[in-house]
Amino acid sequence: MLSRTKITVDYTRCGDGVGVDPRECGKCLRACEPAVFLLHQTLGAAEPDPFDPKSWRVTPMWASLCTQCRKCADVCPQNAVELSTVGFWRTKKLAKAGSQAGAS
Amino acid sequence: MAVMCDYCMQHGAGGKWYLNAEHYSNEVAEKHDLRAFLLEQYTNFEQISVRPVGGISPVGMDHTFRMPIIGRVVKRMAERMLHSRKPPRNPFKAEGHMGQVVPLEDAEEILRHCAAEPLIEKNCMCRYMARGYKESCCINFGVMSEIVDKIPRFIPENEKYHLTRDEAIARFREHNRKGYIGTIWFGPFPYINNLCSCENPECAGIRPRVDFGIKSIYKAEYAIDHRPGACRACGACVRQCPFAAISMDKTLGRPVIDQDKCYGCGVCRHVCATDALFLVPRDDVAALAGKY
Numbered sequence: 001m002l003s004r005t006k007i008t009v010d011y012t013r014c015g016d017g018v019g020v021d022p023r024e025c026g027k028c029l030r031a032c033e034p035a036v037f038l039l040h041q042t043l044g045a046a047e048p049d050p051f052d053p054k055s056w057r058v059t060p061m062w063a064s065l066c067t068q069c070r071k072c073a074d075v076c077p078q079n080a081v082e083l084s085t086v087g088f089w090r091t092k093k094l095a096k097a098g099s100q101a102g103a104s
Numbered sequence: 105m106a107v108m109c110d111y112c113m114q115h116g117a118g119g120k121w122y123l124n125a126e127h128y129s130n131e132v133a134e135k136h137d138l139r140a141f142l143l144e145q146y147t148n149f150e151q152i153s154v155r156p157v158g159g160i161s162p163v164g165m166d167h168t169f170r171m172p173i174i175g176r177v178v179k180r181m182a183e184r185m186l187h188s189r190k191p192p193r194n195p196f197k198a199e200g201h202m203g204q205v206v207p208l209e210d211a212e213e214i215l216r217h218c219a220a221e222p223l224i225e226k227n228c229m230c231r232y233m234a235r236g237y238k239e240s241c242c243i244n245f246g247v248m249s250e251i252v253d254k255i256p257r258f259i260p261e262n263e264k265y266h267l268t269r270d271e272a273i274a275r276f277r278e279h280n281r282k283g284y285i286g287t288i289w290f291g292p293f294p295y296i297n298n299l300c301s302c303e304n305p306e307c308a309g310i311r312p313r314v315d316f317g318i319k320s321i322y323k324a325e326y327a328i329d330h331r332p333g334a335c336r337a338c339g340a341c342v343r344q345c346p347f348a349a350i351s352m353d354k355t356l357g358r359p360v361i362d363q364d365k366c367y368g369c370g371v372c373r374h375v376c377a378t379d380a381l382f383l384v385p386r387d388d389v390a391a392l393a394g395k396y
Binding site: 004022023025026029030033034035037038039040041042043050059061062063064065 | 151153154163166232235236306
């Protein structure tokens with residue numbers, strides 16, 4: 001197992017109270033067949049307030065089950081989800097099928 | 105005698121341990137001082153799955169579980185935490201928090217005779233965290249219901265959630281027919297406080313076992329079997345099975361069962377038009393005896 005899938009969510013575009021609220025959007029959660037993503041409250045606050053939109057995030061919890069279908073990235077209205085394969089030597093970005101971008 | 109778990113022998117009067125009403129009683133909850141513990145745990149519920157355990161963050165642990173030797177060690181450690189029978193100390197850890205699959209008949213028995221009142225049906229938080237929508241299908245008992253009553257986000261909107269025993273049975277039956285897996289959860293051990301209707305990729309308790317082999321949930325006391333003569337090979341059970349234990353054999357032209365994969369939830373029976381599927385006690389199948 002020298003290469004594995006890495007999913008990154010850009011928290012400057014989704015969650016933490018900026019961009020869209022993942023509790024209302026939730027498109028990546030529903031698009032993913034193996035349910036890789038997890039909607040959760042962030043740690044840190046001494047008194048966690050579940051109604052504070054700043055404390056909600058989506059985290060790719062089970063990235064090893066990802067089938068690299070890219071549905072999550074395609075469905076995201078904020079383009080916040082990015083997929084890449086982390087190999088032994090290099091990281092390869094998984095671009096949209098049909099587009100030109102490849103290895104970086 | 106090795107076929108039965110020693111806990112059932114001691115506490116289930118030689119039968120199934122979860123059919124002993126003692127494990128649902130408020131006395132058990134109070135003996136282990138679980139009222140404050142569970143309130144703390146459920147107030148912070150949506151945080152717990154990302155909270156570091158022993159300084160290690162669970163995010164990205166799934167890659168570690170899949171590593172050859174380290175993975176096995178880490179999984180053993182996780183299993184030890186889940187199987188802990190010591191009094192729980194940290195409400196942010198899933199110590200002694202485990203489940204078992206129960207088929208419809210046993211769940212009805214639990215709801216009718218064992219579960220402590222009041223009964224509440226709360227929103228399933230696994231589905232909420234995995235898919236972002238709320239569906240009320242998790243039945244709570246006794247002390248757990250009193251705690252959930254205080255946390256408004258668990259309570260379904262515009263729906264009756266305080267249930268009588270008959271209503272709870274009717275609701276559970278409805279979920280079971282849809283193909284949701286009936287499960288009891290004892291967290292912390294040995295206080296049984298939940299009867300959930302789970303789905304496979306969403307449930308946070310079933311996933312570690314199915315995908316990574318961590319025994320976070322035990323199989324039911326049963327396994328599925330079938331009468332090949334009665335089968336009309338419609339394939340409905342193949343689609344219904346949440347664990348992919350039934351598959352369509354092209355050569356035989358009818359479904360075949362992999363009993364090793366079967367968790368004994370029995371939901372496949374609800375879609376069989378000819379009643380060809382039935383549950384047998386796990387201990388009666390030589391290859392499965394004692395394997396939970």
